[in-house]
Amino acid sequence: MHEPSSLPVIVIDDERHLRITAAQTLELAGYTPHCFETAEQALEALPADFPGVVVSDIRMPHMDGMTLLRTLQQQDPTLPVILITGHGDISTAVEAMRAGAWDFLEKPFAGDRLLDVVRRGVEKRQLSLENHRLKAELEAQQAALGPRLVGRTAVISRLAAMIQRISQVEADVLLFGETGTGKDLVARAIHERSQRRHAPFVAINCGAVPESIIESELFGHEKGAFTGAVARRIGKFEHADGGTVFLDEIESMPLALQVKLLRVLQERAVERLGGNQPVTLNIRVIAATKTDLKAAAERGTFREDLYYRLDVVTLPLPALRERREDIPLLFQHFAVVAATRSGLEAPPLTSHDTATLLAHDWPGNVRELRNLAERYVLLGAAFDYRLGALLEGASDDATDAGLAHQVELFEKSLISQALARHQGHVIAVCQQLVMPRKTLYDKLKKHGLKADDYRHKPAP
Known part of the structure; x- marks a missing residue:
């Protein structure tokens, strides 16, 4: 303010x-x-x-x-x-x-x-x-770029650069990250930045489709292929022709079906259930997993040949605790999205709110943070906008990273938010933070921040 x-x-x-x-x-x-x-x-x-x-x-x-x-x-x-x-x-x-x-x-x-x-x-x-x-x-930004990553940390900048590079090549991709790290968003971002962006993006959650029908869902079937198949059905792979198939939770795919998936990846063709003629496909496959597929292959719960076929380009996604400095910015972003959707206004974060967000460990990662931001907008007034009342398990104490590190993160976050709010105008930032200019420049140098990076640019 x-x-x-x-x-x-x-x-x-x-x-x-x-x-x-x-x-x-x-x-x-x-x-x-x-x-x-x-x-x-x-x-x-x-x-x-x-x-x-x-x-x-x-x-x-x-x-x-x-x-x-x-x-x-x-x-x-x-x-x-x-x-x-x-x-x-x-x-x-x-x-x-x-x-x-x-x-x-x-x-x-x-x-x-x-x-x-x-x-x-x-x-x-x-x-x-x-x-x-x-x-x-x-x-x-959504109109220009589609889905986007929110953050200013080095790890998210490297991820954005990798997404940009990967999107320009035609290799299949394996995304590896904990639950809630945004694997679906990254997959869609790769698709939206690729030459396939005008073709379908077909997302399939391998853990949510019943095993009894997943083969028909993926590959389709001919009329009469089984009881109840009263007409030909186009499968997800065929529907995505020209575009991208996103296989989320691929570790949940049945072993028998993994053999057929390997064939699709190698031959870029699919046979409908009950059919004999292969259907040629022009698709890109992005798979996502929260488990170590190599270890799963060693245990025999995932096919080793399929793992190596998917492991051409592997993109690890950072957990939220690995980029804590982005947490206030992400929270503000999700709060604005929720406010826009519900016709409300997103209340600003107080210093105590920011400290509460930084102290939490976020086992649910970005998904957990997004859910909290939505509750904050929709229900916050009932709790007098106290994040501690909305966030179960939130602690005002420092996490395992240590108190000194928590204080540094908090300080850097406040300075970064002030720079973004005032578009890099140092005098305005000094007034807001009640800080001498020399002290601010010392802290900018300490935290690796540059006022020029915030000038005449929208906050990412």
């Missing part, structure tokens, strides 16, 4: 003494007041995405406060408008709130009352603008 000193407040009133008094009160509190005698003057001066709030009297000549409110609601429904009513004019105040006013002030009002209403309105405005910016970035 911006500091009060950088935030403007528009004050509209035809009474000069009230404008002067309100301006003095706001200036002493660190705001920048802009006073106008009429609503028409204020509308002409109001810029798009105005970062502050509007305080206006209701009873004014020409355009009154209620008309101004309706005009501003049409232009920007999220702009907080605070209306000033006469003493005892309760009906007008109720009408104003129903019309969408953020709050109202009853004449005569104390300076503390003005500052309290303005402060809450400014916080709400900053949250709305931040959500709007993040939603716009999310929509723009």
Whole structure:
């Protein structure tokens, strides 16, 4: 959030003494007041995405406060408008709130009352603008690139570079990572960045399809191939012709079916159940597993020849605990996605929230974090937005990584978030973090951060 000193407040009133008094009160509190005698003057001066709030009297000549409110609601429904009513004019105040006013002030009002209403309105405005910016970035980047990786750590940067390179070649790929590390997202990212992106992406969870029908699901069948086969059915492999087949949890595939899969990979052809003619395929296969397939092959639970056929390009996916610095950024990303889908606003993270996220071990990895972010948006108000109440097993203590390391991660995360919020403007970051410029530069060097990396770029 911006500091009060950088935030403007528009004050509209035809009474000069009230404008002067309100301006003095706001200036002493660190705001920048802009006073106008009429609503028409204020509308002409109001810029798009105005970062502050509007305080206006209701009873004014020409355009009154209620008309101004309706005009501003049409232009920007999220702009907080605070209306000033006469003493005892309760009906007008109720009408104003129903019309969408953020709050109202009853004449005569104390300076503390003005500052309290303005402060809450400014916080709400900053949250709305931040959500709007993040939603716009999310929509723009998804439209341009499809699924994307979120993070700034070195391990996620290397993964992104590998995805970009792998997507340009036609080799089959084996993704290896714990449950919840985003194997499905990486598979789709490879497909979306490849020359096959306009063809089908067919995902199959080998552990979720019953063994009795998985062969028919994958390879299809001819009419009469078995009882109930009343018509020819195209299998998943054939349906994906020209595109990509994603085999998730491939370690769950029955051994008998692994033989047929090996043949498909070698010959790039499939025979439907009950058929004799091979159907030529132009597909790319991406398989994913959470277990060590080589060890599984040694135990006899996975075919060794299939393992070596899949092991042409293996891409390991990092667990979330291996890139803790990305956790606050990921959480914010998932919160904005959930807020956009539900029509709500994503509350900002406090310092204590960030510490709670960094201290958790995340056995469910990114999936667990995404679920928490969704609960935070949908249910957080019921728990007064306390992550500890939503996250079972969360601890405020340091993890096995050690307290010193946790403190460093927390510090780096806060600096990174501030740099992203202010697009690399060092002075604004120093003001937000209440830190001398030299100290900030020392910490940037310590944590390997560069302000230039955040300038004129959307947060990844």
